[in-house]
Amino acid sequence: MLGGVSVCVLVVALVAAAAYLYSRWRHNYWAARGINTPPTLPFLGHIHKMMNMEPGRFLFDYEVYSKYGGSNYCGLYEFHKPTVFVGNTELMKHIFVKDFDHFTDRRTFEFYSERDKLISEMLSVKNGKEWKVLRSIMSPIFSSGKIKSMFSLVTQVADTLVTYSLEQASKQPHVEIKDNFGRFTMDTIATCAFGINCNSFANKNAEFAKNADDFFTYGPLKTFKMIIALSFPKIFKIFNFSFNGPELDFFKNVADQTLSIRKTGNKRGDFLDLLLEERTSDNKENSTNKQALSDRSIVSQSILFLVAGYDTTASTLSFCSYELAKNPREQQRLRNELIDVMKENNGELTYQGIMEAKLLNACLNESLRMYPPLSTTERVCVKPYQLPGTNIHLKPGDIVQLPIWCVQHDPKYWPEPDTFRPDRFMPENKNQIHSYTHMPFGMGPRNCIAMRFALMEAKVALAKMVLAAEMSLANKDEELKLVTGGGVMRPKNGIKLILRPINQQ
Numbered sequence: 001m002l003g004g005v006s007v008c009v010l011v012v013a014l015v016a017a018a019a020y021l022y023s024r025w026r027h028n029y030w031a032a033r034g035i036n037t038p039p040t041l042p043f044l045g046h047i048h049k050m051m052n053m054e055p056g057r058f059l060f061d062y063e064v065y066s067k068y069g070g071s072n073y074c075g076l077y078e079f080h081k082p083t084v085f086v087g088n089t090e091l092m093k094h095i096f097v098k099d100f101d102h103f104t105d106r107r108t109f110e111f112y113s114e115r116d117k118l119i120s121e122m123l124s125v126k127n128g129k130e131w132k133v134l135r136s137i138m139s140p141i142f143s144s145g146k147i148k149s150m151f152s153l154v155t156q157v158a159d160t161l162v163t164y165s166l167e168q169a170s171k172q173p174h175v176e177i178k179d180n181f182g183r184f185t186m187d188t189i190a191t192c193a194f195g196i197n198c199n200s201f202a203n204k205n206a207e208f209a210k211n212a213d214d215f216f217t218y219g220p221l222k223t224f225k226m227i228i229a230l231s232f233p234k235i236f237k238i239f240n241f242s243f244n245g246p247e248l249d250f251f252k253n254v255a256d257q258t259l260s261i262r263k264t265g266n267k268r269g270d271f272l273d274l275l276l277e278e279r280t281s282d283n284k285e286n287s288t289n290k291q292a293l294s295d296r297s298i299v300s301q302s303i304l305f306l307v308a309g310y311d312t313t314a315s316t317l318s319f320c321s322y323e324l325a326k327n328p329r330e331q332q333r334l335r336n337e338l339i340d341v342m343k344e345n346n347g348e349l350t351y352q353g354i355m356e357a358k359l360l361n362a363c364l365n366e367s368l369r370m371y372p373p374l375s376t377t378e379r380v381c382v383k384p385y386q387l388p389g390t391n392i393h394l395k396p397g398d399i400v401q402l403p404i405w406c407v408q409h410d411p412k413y414w415p416e417p418d419t420f421r422p423d424r425f426m427p428e429n430k431n432q433i434h435s436y437t438h439m440p441f442g443m444g445p446r447n448c449i450a451m452r453f454a455l456m457e458a459k460v461a462l463a464k465m466v467l468a469a470e471m472s473l474a475n476k477d478e479e480l481k482l483v484t485g486g487g488v489m490r491p492k493n494g495i496k497l498i499l500r501p502i503n504q505q
């Protein structure tokens with residue numbers, strides 16, 4: 001006769017065995033269709049690897065890409081949910097562009113708390129028709145003409161960056177350049193999207209900077225909440241979790257206040273002015289614009305610019321400076337180009353001069369190839385679709401992962417992928433670049449809306465730094481360690497550079 005305890009143990013063992021078999025059965029989805037997957041962990045599938053912050057998701061992706069058929073396509077599991085990983089560039093072209101009408105959406109969180117609902121208004125998480133309308137209203141504010149009008153705002157912040165960095169260099173052996181570029185992108189967004197002078201260089205604890213720091217700190221709790229929100233939205237709803245803290249209210253208040261001042265006619269030529277202009281512009285879609293661009297939506301988009309533009313651009317600048325410091329010959333070539341560009345423009349660094357500087361463009365593109373801040377992007381299928389040439393039939397709601405980092409490091413497309421070679425992007429070599437193998441800003445109608453702005457901002461800062469100082473690595477032998485936090489790839493221990501002012505040599 002079994003005792004009570006033994007019965008309990010038996011029941012637990014049976015339930016555990018049944019759960020395990022259920023999990024194995026769910027993880028058989030791809031194998032049953034003859035599609036490769038990397039080994040799974042019961043219940044978790046691959047989620048623990050996808051959410052891994054150190055060294056970051058890109059290493060798992062590269063294993064999938066090179067060992068499990070991902071350079072063509074293969075299957076993954078987020079817990080039990082099957083997703084498709086597509087590294088074949090022809091298929092990527094279909095998903096990003098040719099068959100975009102099947103892949104208009106991005107995965108989105110369901111938000112329930114009042115505070116989080118501000119996130120739901122952002123362009124990056126809107127889907128379907130709402131996304132289309134908002135994107136068409138917002139696209140004109142990122143046209144080259146409008147970006148040019150923001151050049152002088154960006155230049156002022158870049159001058160402060162250089163002065164601050166050189167002052168630091170005169171007092172200490174090295175400069176933590178990622179920190180400085182972070183302040184630069186923060187101040188740029190504060191001035192261009194919130195219309196305020198944040199001056200985080202003068203005061204590291206300035207309210208704006210401090211709240212942004214809290215906002216971008218991804219501790220275990222925030223990561224846990226993100227996993228729950230993405231994979232178990234119902235649990236998120238039942239427990240009424242709130243994803244964001246009070247720092248979001250701070251940004252909302254700043255944007256609200258600035259918005260009311262602007263409505264009185266006070267203009268600066270920044271994103272806020274441009275969004276307000278779009279709302280009142282006299283075009284045929286005017287009435288739709290007014291509805292889509294409510295005050296609340298404008299406030300959300302201002303916060304989005306901070307979310308999307310702060311760390312991505314600061315990391316890009318840091319990685320590019322790191323490679324230039326490691327490669328003094330390339331750094332000097334770039335400096336020579338910039339000196340020539342200035343000579344051609346009466347000794348000034350003009351918008352046109354910067355935008356036409358070929359090596360400057362090539363250096364940034366090459367570092368964005370080696371270190372794309374977003375290592376993966378994804379699309380959500382919205383209509384039944386068969387991946388061309390495969391037996392993968394996607395249903396609405398299925399997720400496709402597109403591994404940016406992997407194709408940008410595939411030696412088939414990029415010989416010696418870990419070597420910094422800006423010449424790959426010089427005009428004479430551009431015809432050797434395969435399509436869909438360089439996409440740090442994503443691709444197609446849902447790519448980064450602010451690509452031109454981000455590149456202009458990065459070019460101005462990099463050009464000014466390279467002209468002002470010679471950069472070298474403080475710790476030549478230290479290996480660059482990468483981490484992924486909040487989805488963005490960044491240097492784990494920052495980047496320490498020695499800066500030698502040029503005019504004092």
Ligand code: HEM
Pocket residue numbers: 106123124125135304305306308309310312313316372373374377378439440441442443444446447448449450451453454455
């Ligand atoms: C070097 C800096 C940046 C990089 C590498 C970058 C990269 C990206 C990537 C990979 C995507 C996803 C594209 C796709 O799925 O195809 C994206 C989307 C987006 N980015 Fe950027 N980004 C940068 C800077 C910025 C800045 C400065 C802003 C705003 C001022 C911004 C605003 C956005 C927005 C709003 C989206 C969503 C677009 C949509 O869903 O329609 N980004 N970005």
